[in-house]
Amino acid sequence: MASIAGKRATLAGIRTEVRSRPVARGMRRLRVPRASSITAGLGLLLFVAVSAAGVGVEISTMRAQERSIEGLRTQVHSLQGTIDAQPDWASIARQVEPSVFTIETAYGLGSGWVARAGASGSELVTNFHVIDEAWSSGVGAVDVRQGDRTIRGTIERVDPNDDLAIIHVTEVLPTLRTAPARPTLAQAVMVVGSPLGLGGSISVGVISGFRSVEGSDYVQFSAPISPGNSGGPVVDARGRVVAVASAKFEGPGIEALSLGIPVQTACTAAVVCQPGSDK
The missing domain is CATH 2.40.10.10 (Trypsin-like serine proteases)
Incomplete structure (x- = not known):
């Protein structure tokens, strides 16, 4: 991506060169620790206690297990509801x-x-x-x-x-609707564009902030973008444009800090857009 015109001199930490190569990202491995010896010992003590207490404790344990299973069943239903509520990105694309x-x-x-x-x-x-x-x-x-x-x-x-x-x-092409209001934090979004000339590429993320750089307002989002994404739409779960992908922060240890021009700025400054609705 090329630098933002009129502001490119002092955007410290922002990489906006269209034809530059992306910096290789580091990889940090995460390790899950083994179960502690205290936990293992607790399991042994529980087994011994159940064996010594007789039938009464076994019945109590069975009831506790039933309650635990019911609790897990409730969590599964809740998780399924969350999954069902996720945007259908394939359809939106x-x-x-x-x-x-x-x-x-x-x-x-x-x-x-x-x-x-x-x-x-x-x-x-x-x-x-x-x-x-x-x-x-x-x-x-x-x-x-x-x-x-x-x-x-x-x-x-x-x-x-x-x-x-x-x-x-001169051809009549299908238009995109624009969102009627500024997106909200943690709102799911998708970027569509041509990173490195690869047309029709998509990436997804969330709105992660709102920033001002040298007096200009930007929408920050976590969906990855690369050189060639500049100018592409950032859309919400209804396919409405919320921002124009423009730049990203880049450097050692920096990941998924992408910036877009709010669509309200684009529609006010440059073109009369086709507004979408909240419904």
Whole structure:
């Protein structure tokens, strides 16, 4: 990912170069300790006590075991409910992917998503740093790719301060809805984009914070992103865009600290989006 235009000089600790190689991450092995000798001794004492106490203690133990089994059964039902409540990411990916494209210039590539469509064609949102070198060179044309399909696009508007750009294509493409409000902490999200040019890639995580860098607001999330994800949508469990993937913190011991531009900023500064509802 390329650095955020107008702010790239002092974003200490943030790696935003589109064509740079990811830093290799360290691996820390976790070890589960063996059961302590105290626990083993307790098991032996319990066995001896039950053997010596006779039938009365055995009945008491059986009742305790029944209560324990019932408790476990309740926990299983609760866990099943939690599993059933998890987002169906496969279904959401099928819903979102038709609206997400690879944005490519002679200088690099990133991702983009369709925010609006009409009789004159469609508008895609991406990061300015994805197309900034082409724009600075006076080249207004970009390739908008999805699988084997390539559409010729034109850089229509740019907002370097908010690191946003709008790409226009003459084809009518499926749009993504945007979330009506800011996401909440721990909310599940999915990123769709083209890391290293691998279109249609997804990663999932949660909203982990809200940050301000040099006066600009960002949504922090744990879903991993890589060079090429810039400009792609970060969507909620309903497939609504909550942010535009833009950058990440990177360094020794740093993992899953990704940043996105709030979709409200993108829709206000760059394009009229298609708002979703809370229902």
